[in-house]
Amino acid sequence: MAKVPAPNYDYQTNQLAGYYRIAIKDILAELDRVDISDFRRANALATLQSISGILSDLDTKSARWVSENVPIAANEGVINTLVSLKVAETVEQAALIVKFNELNEAMVAAAIADTQADLLAVTQNVDRKTKAAVRRAVSDSIKYNMTSGTNGRRTIRDDIKKRLKESVVTGIVDAKGRRWKPEVYADMVTRTKMMQTYREATTNEAVDRGVLYAQISSHGAKDACRGHEGEIIKLTLEAPGDFKTYEELQATGEIFHPRCKHVYSPIRDVGLLSER
Numbered sequence: 255m256a257k258v259p260a261p262n263y264d265y266q267t268n269q270l271a272g273y274y275r276i277a278i279k280d281i282l283a284e285l286d287r288v289d290i291s292d293f294r295r296a297n298a299l300a301t302l303q304s305i306s307g308i309l310s311d312l313d314t315k316s317a318r319w320v321s322e323n324v325p326i327a328a329n330e331g332v333i334n335t336l337v338s339l340k341v342a343e344t345v346e347q348a349a350l351i352v353k354f355n356e357l358n359e360a361m362v363a364a365a366i367a368d369t370q371a372d373l374l375a376v377t378q379n380v381d382r383k384t385k386a387a388v389r390r391a392v393s394d395s396i397k398y399n400m401t402s403g404t405n406g407r408r409t410i411r412d413d414i415k416k417r418l419k420e421s422v423v424t425g426i427v428d429a430k431g432r433r434w435k436p437e438v439y440a441d442m443v444t445r446t447k448m449m450q451t452y453r454e455a456t457t458n459e460a461v462d463r464g465v466l467y468a469q470i471s472s473h474g475a476k477d478a479c480r481g482h483e484g485e486i487i488k489l490t491l492e493a494p495g496d497f498k499t500y501e502e503l504q505a506t507g508e509i510f511h512p513r514c515k516h517v518y519s520p521i522r523d524v525g526l527l528s529e530r
């Protein structure tokens with residue numbers, strides 16, 4: 255039986271993280287140019303405009319990346335089903351007959367919109383924080399000019415510069431209160447979403463073909479996922495048998511966590527179920 259290669263989106267997600275890295279670097283360079291001794295409203299507006307320009311460029315690039323790459327993951331998820339169920343002999347053959355069914359059409363559209371919204375939240379956060387920091391730098395600049403003595407001034411200047419930089423690099427705080435650099439967060443979000451899209455596309459294609467079970471992939475995981483490698487899952491809640499669904503397993507937090515590389519292959523052979 256033809257083997258479906260493990261999905262790997264490192265190349266694409268690195269490319270996306272690269273967009274973020276470059277944008278952040280450009281914003282930092284912009285903030286570095288700020289002249290503390292003469293930072294007035296007019297200069298601040300120019301700085302903010304440059305930053306807005308960098309971020310809106312980033313939004314455009316990220317949105318395009320998402321609309322190009324999420325369907326690729328879905329496509330490969332469907333191929334996984336076609337080959338696992340022997341509808342196609344090889345991955346190449348499957349690639350020629352892939353078509354998104356209604357479920358997958360809707361899922362892909364939702365996944366694109368979700369991922370774009372998640373990434374937009376990242377840039378909006380950076381935008382909000384840098385704006386606040388730049389405004390504060392204007393009032394600090396006044397303080398700087400009123401301070402006499404080199405040491406006092408140097409301290410104020412260093413503080414301003416430090417705050418400006420921090421506003422960009424510690425961009426995101428997640429629901430659990432953890433801090434993320436914008437590019438690391440964007441990378442995590444897109445890796446997770448690509449895998450999730452792959453899995454859901456696998457399920458949608460299988461269920462449409464009347465297949466209700468699947469087996470979780472194995473790659474010798476070292477984390478909590480390892481206890482679930484090779485496990486049989488059911489693809490719909492209504493499927494008979496004492497098996498967990500993808501969503502139930504995900505809710506345990508043991509597998510299908512952010513960045514998890516595990517997928518599953520649909521199985522038609524119910525005989526496999528009694529072996530468990």
Ligand SMILES: [Zn+2]
Nearest residue numbers: 479514515516
């Ligand atoms: Zn895993």
